[in-house]
Amino acid sequence: MGGKVTCTLGEVKNRADFIIYWGGNPAECHPRHFTKYTLTQKGKFVPNGRKGRTMVLVDIRETPSGKAADLFLQVRPGKDFEMVTALRALVKGQPVDRERVAETGLTVEQLQDLVNQMKAAKFGVLFFGMGLSMTRGKHMNSAAVLALAAELNAFTKFVAMPMRGHGNVTGADVVLRYTTGYPFGINLCRGYPRFNPGEFSTVDLLVRGDNDAALILGADPGATMPQPAIEHLARIPTIVLDPKVTHTSRLAKVHITTAATGVSAPGTVYRMDEVPLPLRPALKSPYPTDEEVMRRIREEVLKKPAWLPATNGRAAIA
Amino acid sequence: MPELKIVKNATCTFCGCVCDDIELHAEGERIVETKRACSLGESWFKNHTAERLYPDALIDGQPATVAAAVEAAADYLYRAHMPLVYGLSNVTCEAQREAVFLAELIGGVIDSHTSL
Known part of the structure; x- marks a missing residue:
């Protein structure tokens, strides 16, 4: 099944009376999520604010976000997919195996109670974080909670939304989608876009040593990636665009200092609900913006003879 | 003041x-x-301040002009068979569009934090 049943944060604020956070800790990672969008605000159809909403936290341990929750469900690490699958079965009234549900660290009664509450909601929303999408099961976990939210629409209005971290990572998804048709991990080396996570995703490419040059902007993989990936970045010519000299800059061939997005560089960024917002920078940087440097590199490449993909002797597409 | x-x-x-x-x-x-x-x-x-805390650019760890760094970057990326354009999180959509354009020109892979 494809597609995401979702909404904007404005709709959550004005309508949601049942909110689940799964594998995320907004109290520490998105401090204003509760107060600006989801829990405490009074909405058009939730006039009592926090009193009119129920909040459930699902995580492997009780984080500071647990203080804000009405119900905390502790799932055993790595058992999120099993828990979602059991919930999906219960939503459809199908039988579930007690012992296998117990492996998730929760009982059938606890899950049935959650399902009853989800079905009784007027407008439910499931926010899921990296505790779900980046642990065992990975994108299959995300697909499962998106399916759970979609299937609940047979009973009530229910939506799902990923809790996105870094500033404009949502914008990267949106821009790559509307330019290439795919959200991330896109290979253009045949002259047309190909998408295959696991094959064309950065960590896999670098660990295998597939790339022979890299341009890094708005990221510091030298501080976050697995060691073999970092070692490969140090082996090949790496170019870094960043407002600071980063870990990656130190192993790079070329570093270019740029203005800080939103602080001294203007432009557009996407919020996690895919609403684009304009930036209003307060400072004027002595450095050029990422946009300007990328344009200059592109113009410099354009001065060179056109690149044509070698497609087994057939005519190139580029 | x-x-x-x-x-x-x-x-x-x-x-x-x-x-x-x-x-x-x-x-x-x-x-x-x-x-x-x-x-x-x-x-x-x-x-994040607007102070000039870092050199405009570095090539092989040595301070350089932006123009020289842009030229060196273009050379490396043009010569590569499978260059990677990665990151895109802390930049604007306008810069991301430029990155897609560049990735297409150099026949590379473009990827963001989403894939991590």
């Missing part, structure tokens, strides 16, 4: 909430006040 500049409804790009109701007070090269920002947003705004 540098003049105080107040920016209303400024947008914070630290996390995915992208709060756009921040009031920033800037004095010269730094932001001194971040009204309505959370603790993460406050340190984000206050840690």
Whole structure:
């Protein structure tokens, strides 16, 4: 099944009376999520604010976000997919195996109670974080909670939304989608876009040593990636665009200092609900913006003879 | 004393909430006040100044001009068989569009934090 049943944060604020956070800790990672969008605000159809909403936290341990929750469900690490699958079965009234549900660290009664509450909601929303999408099961976990939210629409209005971290990572998804048709991990080396996570995703490419040059902007993989990936970045010519000299800059061939997005560089960024917002920078940087440097590199490449993909002797597409 | 500049409804790009109701007070090269920002947003705004703390560019660790660095970058990327364009999280959509254009020109892979 494809597609995401979702909404904007404005709709959550004005309508949601049942909110689940799964594998995320907004109290520490998105401090204003509760107060600006989801829990405490009074909405058009939730006039009592926090009193009119129920909040459930699902995580492997009780984080500071647990203080804000009405119900905390502790799932055993790595058992999120099993828990979602059991919930999906219960939503459809199908039988579930007690012992296998117990492996998730929760009982059938606890899950049935959650399902009853989800079905009784007027407008439910499931926010899921990296505790779900980046642990065992990975994108299959995300697909499962998106399916759970979609299937609940047979009973009530229910939506799902990923809790996105870094500033404009949502914008990267949106821009790559509307330019290439795919959200991330896109290979253009045949002259047309190909998408295959696991094959064309950065960590896999670098660990295998597939790339022979890299341009890094708005990221510091030298501080976050697995060691073999970092070692490969140090082996090949790496170019870094960043407002600071980063870990990656130190192993790079070329570093270019740029203005800080939103602080001294203007432009557009996407919020996690895919609403684009304009930036209003307060400072004027002595450095050029990422946009300007990328344009200059592109113009410099354009001065060179056109690149044509070698497609087994057939005519190139580029 | 540098003049105080107040920016209303400024947008914070630290996390995915992208709060756009921040009031920033800037004095010269730094932001001194971040009204309505959370603790993460406050340190984000206050840690980025407009001072010239780093060289314009570095080639092999040595200070260089932006023009020379741009030329070197273009050379490396053009010569590569399978270059990678990665990151895209802390940059604007306008820069991301340029990155897609460049990735297409050099026949590379383009990827973001989403794949991590």
